[in-house]
Amino acid sequence: MLLLPLPAIAAGAWVGAWRNLWAARDWRPFLFACTLVLAAGIGLGVSIWPYAIPGVLTLSETASAPRTQHIVAWVLVCILPVVIG
Incomplete structure (x- = not known):
């Protein structure tokens, strides 16, 4: 149940990046892409914890x-x- 927000955050970041690709503010897609990469990294880290x-x-x-x-x-x-x- 605690891991449920990670896919939702990743999906929201992907949708946000896609919708803001053609926006006037260039920093928004970058921020959403960073959020997507961070959510993916946290998800990977949590999925293999505590094993290297x-x-x-x-x-x-x-x-x-x-x-x-x-x-x-x-x-x-x-x-x-x-x-x-």
Whole structure:
């Protein structure tokens, strides 16, 4: 019952994007398309949770060692501003 809004949101976003393709405001179809992709991603994530490989490995079993995660996090903090800027 909790997953019922996801297909409704996706369908509404698709209809909204289609109806606003020829509208004067260009940001509306983009916003609806982003909503559609977000609903699809959330639906996919919820459908396989908590497995990274469905039925075989959970996310905690596939995670790297904590030290490796710290290194990756620090590299991300250092490199992301360079990539964005």
